[in-house]
Amino acid sequence: MPVLKKSEFVELFNEMYQPVKNYVYYKTGDMEVAEDVVQDTFVKIWEKREEIRPKTVKALLYTIAGNLCKNRFEHQQVVFEFANNYKHEFNNSSPEFELELKEFEAKLQGAIEKLNEKNRTVFLMNRIDGLTYKQIAENLELSVKAVEKRMKNALSELKETIEYKI
Numbered sequence: 342m343p344v345l346k347k348s349e350f351v352e353l354f355n356e357m358y359q360p361v362k363n364y365v366y367y368k369t370g371d372m373e374v375a376e377d378v379v380q381d382t383f384v385k386i387w388e389k390r391e392e393i394r395p396k397t398v399k400a401l402l403y404t405i406a407g408n409l410c411k412n413r414f415e416h417q418q419v420v421f422e423f424a425n426n427y428k429h430e431f432n433n434s435s436p437e438f439e440l441e442l443k444e445f446e447a448k449l450q451g452a453i454e455k456l457n458e459k460n461r462t463v464f465l466m467n468r469i470d471g472l473t474y475k476q477i478a479e480n481l482e483l484s485v486k487a488v489e490k491r492m493k494n495a496l497s498e499l500k501e502t503i504e505y506k507i
Contacts, residue, residue, distance in 0.1 A: 345390035345398065353398060354383055360470065360480070361402050367465035368410045368458070382406045400482040452502040460495035463488055 345353075361382060366375035382405045386393065393401060453461060462481070466472045472480070474488045481488070 345386070345393050345395060349395065350387060350390065353386070353402075357399060357402055358383070360472075361406050363470045364403060364462070364466065364480070365406050365410055367462060367469065368407065378406055378409045381409055397482075399480060403480050403482075449503065452499050455502060456495050456498055460491045460498065463491040464495035464499075467492060 358379060362375050362379040365378045365382075366372055369375060369378070382402055385405050386398065386402065453464075456464065463477055466477050466480070467474070474485050474492070477483070478485045478488045
């Protein structure tokens, strides 16, 4: 079985660090967590370099990063809920517009968060990262048709949720 060489690892790191970090950021919503997870992902790749097939290493990056995200997701949710439940609303000088804007942003963020993880990931990789369906399919080891279906589902869910809430 081929071993991932140091030069190949460096090339992989330079090429995939930012896309994998963005992928993790879309899943977690936290740039610091994204930095930590992507670094841990590359450490795991390096540690397992003797077992990795170079042909599938890019997809493996996303798989490892996704699994690491799942390990942190519950913690992030608890912190988020705590922050929302214990915010003090002592600032009476904020204009009504800012309040409405915050409510809309919360509704939009909530709508994106309510998407199932597969649809949300495809949606954010396309809309934020600017990846094509083909690139997303390659990164997630899916068919282009599967990516198209997930995007269609994401857009339908967002439209329905936002129209219902607003």
